[in-house]
Amino acid sequence: MPGTDDPAGxxxxxxxxxxxGAWQLVEYGELRADxxxxxxxxxxxxxxxxIYEPHGHMSVSMMRGDAASGAVGVRTDPAVPSTGFMGYAATWRVAGRRILHHVQVSTHAYQLDQELIREARLEEGRLTLGGTVVLAGRxxxxVLVWRRSAPRTHDLTPPDAARRRPGSGS
Known part of the structure; x- marks a missing residue:
């Protein structure tokens, strides 16, 4: 959260x-020195x-929002590694105002088998997570701000299953 060292306050x-449940990214920024x-x-x-699921697993996927425009850093050539997408899957647990992610797979090899600590604040349907990463020694x-996704309801039956029900003549 801007103006603090601890987004959880x-x-x-x-x-x-x-x-x-599922959350949608609203903002992803870097806290400046000021x-x-x-x-x-x-x-x-x-x-x-x-996505946080009740059995202790989570997943996060993020990308540049301007990918459709062919923005710099978005993979348009399969031979060039992407810097426009990042994500990982992990197990998770809560400790007070912190959420701990133990990374199992990631687009960043340095995160593998690491426990990432996220300072957290939840207010008015928004989840603010903060964390520190060391890049090039710095x-x-x-800070990431998420809003809860609206619940989705849909029939999980495959589309063609209704045609194969007993007595339907199929």
Whole structure:
């Protein structure tokens, strides 16, 4: 959160039940030395999905929001590694105002088998997560703001299953 070193501030502890479900990325920035929030590594309009499931697994996928325009850093040539997408899957647990992600797979090899600590704040349907990464010997504090995704309801029956029901003549 801009203006603080701790995006969680003095917020109450978070319950694991508070996190369950899917979240959409609203903002991804880097905290500057003056306390303001600058553009993050995925540009001015990042897109992302964060999912916490009740059995202790999570997944996050993020990309540049301007990918369709062929923006710099977005993979348009299969021979060039992408810097316009990042994500990982992990197990997770809550410890007070922190969410701990134990990374199992990642687009960044340095994260594998690491426990990433995310300072967390939950208010008004928004989840703010902050964490520090060291790049080129310099710590960078990143802040991500997520909003809860609306629940989706749909029939999980495959489209052709209704035609194969007993007695349907198929």
């Amino acid at each position: 003095e917020a109450a502890p978070i319950s694991p039940a508070d996190l369950l 306390g303001t929030l600058g553009e993050g590594p995925l540009g001015p309009r990042p897109r992302g999905v964060l 710590p960078r504090h990143r």
